[in-house]
Amino acid sequence: MSSQAWDHETVRSIVAGLKAKPGALLPVLHGIQDALGFVPPGAVPIIADELNLSRAEVHGVITFYHYFRDTPPGKHTIHLCRAESCQSMNAAGLEAHAKAQLGIDFHETTTDGTISLEPVYCLGNCACSPAIMVDHDVYGRVTPERFDAIVADLRSEK
Amino acid sequence: MSTTIFVPCDSSALSLGAEAVAKAITAEAARRGVALRLVRNGSRGMFWLEPLVEVETSEGRVAYGPVLAGDVEALFEARFWEGGPHPLRLGLTAEIPFLKRQERLTFARVGITDPISLDDYRAHDGYRGLRRALELKPAEIVREVTDSGLRGRGGAAFPTGIKWNTVLNAAGEQKYIVCNADEGDSGTFSDRMIMEGDPFVLIEGMTIAGLAVGATQGYIYLRCEYPHAHRALNAAIEAAYGAGYLGADILGSGHRFDLEVRLGAGAYVCGEETSLLESLEGKRGLVRYKPPLPAIQGLFGQPTIINNVISLASVPIILDRGAAYYRDFGMGRSRGTLPIQLAGNIKQTGLIEKAFGITLRELLYDYGGGSASGRPIRAVQVGGPLGAYLPESQFDVPLDYEAYAVIWAVLGHGGVVAFDDTVDMAKMARYAMEFCAVESCGKCTPCRIGSTRGTEVIDRIIVGARRGEQVALLRDLCDTMLNSSLCALGGMTPYPVLSALNHFPEDFGVDKADAA
Ligand SMILES: Cc1cc2nc3c(=O)[nH]c(=O)nc-3n(C[C@H](O)[C@H](O)[C@H](O)COP(=O)(O)O)c2cc1C
Ligand code: SF4
Ligand code: FES
Ligand code: FES
Numbered sequence A: 001m002s003s004q005a006w007d008h009e010t011v012r013s014i015v016a017g018l019k020a021k022p023g024a025l026l027p028v029l030h031g032i033q034d035a036l037g038f039v040p041p042g043a044v045p046i047i048a049d050e051l052n053l054s055r056a057e058v059h060g061v062i063t064f065y066h067y068f069r070d071t072p073p074g075k076h077t078i079h080l081c082r083a084e085s086c087q088s089m090n091a092a093g094l095e096a097h098a099k100a101q102l103g104i105d106f107h108e109t110t111t112d113g114t115i116s117l118e119p120v121y122c123l124g125n126c127a128c129s130p131a132i133m134v135d136h137d138v139y140g141r142v143t144p145e146r147f148d149a150i151v152a153d154l155r156s157e158k
Numbered sequence B: 001m002s003t004t005i006f007v008p009c010d011s012s013a014l015s016l017g018a019e020a021v022a023k024a025i026t027a028e029a030a031r032r033g034v035a036l037r038l039v040r041n042g043s044r045g046m047f048w049l050e051p052l053v054e055v056e057t058s059e060g061r062v063a064y065g066p067v068l069a070g071d072v073e074a075l076f077e078a079r080f081w082e083g084g085p086h087p088l089r090l091g092l093t094a095e096i097p098f099l100k101r102q103e104r105l106t107f108a109r110v111g112i113t114d115p116i117s118l119d120d121y122r123a124h125d126g127y128r129g130l131r132r133a134l135e136l137k138p139a140e141i142v143r144e145v146t147d148s149g150l151r152g153r154g155g156a157a158f159p160t161g162i163k164w165n166t167v168l169n170a171a172g173e174q175k176y177i178v179c180n181a182d183e184g185d186s187g188t189f190s191d192r193m194i195m196e197g198d199p200f201v202l203i204e205g206m207t208i209a210g211l212a213v214g215a216t217q218g219y220i221y222l223r224c225e226y227p228h229a230h231r232a233l234n235a236a237i238e239a240a241y242g243a244g245y246l247g248a249d250i251l252g253s254g255h256r257f258d259l260e261v262r263l264g265a266g267a268y269v270c271g272e273e274t275s276l277l278e279s280l281e282g283k284r285g286l287v288r289y290k291p292p293l294p295a296i297q298g299l300f301g302q303p304t305i306i307n308n309v310i311s312l313a314s315v316p317i318i319l320d321r322g323a324a325y326y327r328d329f330g331m332g333r334s335r336g337t338l339p340i341q342l343a344g345n346i347k348q349t350g351l352i353e354k355a356f357g358i359t360l361r362e363l364l365y366d367y368g369g370g371s372a373s374g375r376p377i378r379a380v381q382v383g384g385p386l387g388a389y390l391p392e393s394q395f396d397v398p399l400d401y402e403a404y405a406v407i408w409a410v411l412g413h414g415g416v417v418a419f420d421d422t423v424d425m426a427k428m429a430r431y432a433m434e435f436c437a438v439e440s441c442g443k444c445t446p447c448r449i450g451s452t453r454g455t456e457v458i459d460r461i462i463v464g465a466r467r468g469e470q471v472a473l474l475r476d477l478c479d480t481m482l483n484s485s486l487c488a489l490g491g492m493t494p495y496p497v498l499s500a501l502n503h504f505p506e507d508f509g510v511d512k513a514d515a516a
Helices: A008-018 A025-036 A043-051 A055-064 A084-088 A091-102 A144-157 B011-015 B018-032 B069-077 B118-123 B128-135 B138-148 B160-169 B190-197 B199-213 B227-242 B273-280 B309-313 B315-321 B323-327 B360-367 B401-406 B425-439 B445-463 B467-484 B488-492 B494-503
Strands: A076-081 A115-120 A132-134 A137-139 B003-006 B036-039 B053-057 B060-064 B089-092 B176-181 B217-222 B258-263 B304-308 B337-344 B350-355 B377-382 B389-391 B415-420
Touching (some): A008 A025, A008 A043, A025 A055, A025 B258, A043 A055, A076 A091, A084 A091, A091 A115, A137 B011, B011 B018, B018 B036, B018 B069, B118 B227, B128 B199, B138 B160, B138 B323, B160 B199, B160 B304, B176 B273, B190 B227, B190 B309, B199 B227, B199 B258, B199 B304, B199 B309, B217 B227, B217 B273, B227 B258, B273 B304, B304 B309, B309 B315, B337 B360, B350 B360, B360 B377, B377 B425, B377 B494, B425 B488, B425 B494, B467 B488, B467 B494, B488 B494
Parallel strands (some): A076 A115, B003 B036, B176 B217, B176 B304
Antiparallel strands (some): A132 A137, B003 B053, B053 B060, B060 B089, B337 B350, B377 B389, B377 B415
């Protein structure tokens, strides 16, 4: 999702499809983020309305969880693991390399809109540290060279 | 006759290129006209050998690894599908010492079967536990679990049977079984391996739990960082419904059990059981005051069993083989097996399921082959981010809940993360405090404020300002966190912090004598 524009109907139909579930809010937020790449602030009143919650409650839940974002991500999102096992295999070096290579910090998107960089706390790939996740694919034993190759692939696939 | 080839679909194997290997094998087989049947199995848990390709032969399964897509042509030249010789050939998989020396009960099928094939599951003793449970009264199922000595594998090691008994005896219109699949600890991946490699065993364990306490609805709360596990669980749940293992009338018994996967959203504290329940209810993951226990008033205020993936996945074999079979493994009050996850700076990382009582030294050197970097192993964190750091002088303490408590350490979820001598333990202590500050749910002051203060204090110790005074302040803060936090996030962050300070004072610029 590269633009702020999003379709209210999409949000409405996701909420309508899931609202009958007990404790529907997280499934609803996941549904919206899966479809749009983020949870637009403008979706909050729609969700609140449909689920009979206050806007503050919905907003509070969105901000509590690291995974939900209220701005559109780049075309691809790289989650870089910062947890202990990856640290023991120099995740800090990989982090510095990634930031320098992409020219961005965590929670930012490259100027060409291709890649967003996010920190993550463990990907369950600690036997192959350091690890990153690109969209839904996990990569292990990521050297700086391997990182560059992965990024080059993402950029060339356009 | 076509040969069966196995290429794992476990996400760690995929993270090293298993998908490209599978594709290359299919393409090369077609090109050469060799008839192969490709099975995507779970991982055997020997990650330095992944992607590990296995071939079914008359002597048993033969392994090749680590295989990259570029090796595939040469493997075909070597007629690997007949077990032919090649530099990557490792011999019979079952004879690889790392695997051979294990006691795989909960992981009996992982890496062996096709994870989402119900036929394969049943052909390897699957659903025998449920069949036995259907012949027992609820209290008899609970007694079997109690007698097995199983204690929760999520971290707190609470006896599973006692928890189940409370739910059995609690009154409620709707009881729930909740599986804690948040697996937030760094250095752990056993839940993931089960869910990706043998999802039916978790489904079966939860179904048995439902029968045991009269619960008809189950939820698996899965962390969102595990998309492969999500897919495998959903596929297995669908198959189980299709064959009558889930739904309104389990195997014609008249008992109902429904099961659904729900995703978390990247909050470590949501692994804490009451925070998890809040999250399942669609709220912020604020930790609840206890009592009431979740067993009495859990999900939506109803009696709820909440157990870790490994706890629930251990139930089928206990019901199938009997409590005594399981209890015969282990030592003292730590009965059965623990799936240990060997991670970090280690040459041979992987999953080691062993009876309680093995030592770190055996794990790090006999199984792990020492550090990956070739440098000395200096510190080992056991039990995730809230676990203590152990120095070499403690490597011979047996892994046992009570023996670890004596040295002020914990087993937690069985994660072992090794660091070589380049580690800066003051940095690791700071990281632990900062992690607590970032992940705190904010409900209680010792954790919310204490961790932020603690981070500042460690910063001052590192730069060396009034060091003695600051060390005393850090100990005070840790005392408060230990004694007055509402949950173990605030309550156990002092474990990594103080163990780092006590065992590695030199990294803080402090003398051994001054550290105390
Ligand atoms: C901050 C925190 C995080 C936790 N994370 C997990 C987790 O990811 N998985 C888990 O099974 N238990 C976790 N626990 C432990 C649970 O609160 C609870 O003890 C466990 O789910 C009970 O299941 P068991 O008896 O089968 O271990 C955590 C506890 C705390 C305090
Ligand atoms: S210790 Fe921390 S995470 Fe636990 S209840 Fe208190 S503030 Fe929340
Ligand atoms: S610590 Fe990085 S994947 Fe687990
Ligand atoms: S924290 Fe869950 S994916 Fe980023």
